[in-house]
Amino acid sequence: MFGVMLLTLIAERPAEVCGTRWEQDVDLTGAGTIAVGNTRTIVYDRSLPKGQRNKVVEKDSKTKNGRRVLPLPKPLQAALVTLRACQASEKLVAGEAYEDSGYVVVDELGRPFKTDKLRREAHRLMAEAGVRKVRLYDARHACLSWMANNGVPDTAVSAWAGHSDLSFTKRVYVHPDPQSLKAGSDKLGALLAS
Structure with a gap:
């Protein structure tokens, strides 16, 4: 599950995480990459009988920029190698009961x-770790803010997020951190002292 949680921490949307497929999207060789674009999400369908109205829809990303190939950070690449091996073991144990769906995020x-x-x-893992419960989308915001506040060029942050509008990324996803505000204070202090 560690590799799965790391996918949420590199600013992928939950539907993108759930839509990631081993063969089509993940390259664990060499530098390692992950193709983002396939999504699996739940939609509500009133035409279905009560109790069955939530259904899974799989589709491409909403925009051309939403389809992107990201380099895997080394810790995530290592975690995905471990996850793949764990899933191979689970498949052996389960035998014919195993549903070889091809997705990265699967149960046993x-x-x-x-x-x-x-x-x-x-949320279960957050509770076990004793940390505050947050939305998975908050991890996306935190990752993109961290990148922007730590010198990653705005255009790269926007492309990483899968956005075509740089101003949207900055306006909605990038939040200043205390260190960035302190840097602003230091610059203003130098200006005011002169």
């Missing part, structure tokens, strides 16, 4: 997660 029987299951698992 190979069944793909829905976004609500991903959220529940993340």
Whole structure:
């Protein structure tokens, strides 16, 4: 589950995390990359009988920029190698009961997660770790803010997020941190002292 949680921490949307497929999207060789673009999300369908109205929809990203290939940070690449090996062991143990769905985020029987299951698992892990419960989307905001506040060029932050509008990324996702505000204070202090 560690590799799955790291996927949420590199600013992928929950539906993108759930839509990630081993063969089509993940390259663990060489430098390692992950293609982002396939999504698995839950939609409400009134035409279905009560109790069955939530259904999974799989689709491409909303925009051309939403389809992107990101280099895997080394810790995530290592965690995904471990996750793949763990899933291979689970497949052997489960035998014919294993559903070889091809998705990265699956349960011990190979069944793909829905976004609500991903959220529940993340909240369970947060509770076990004794940390404050946050939305998975907050991890996306935190990652993009961290990148922007630590010298990653704005255009790279926007491209990493899958946005075509740089101003949208900065306005909605990038939040100043105390160190950035302190740097502003220091600059103003120098100006006012002169």
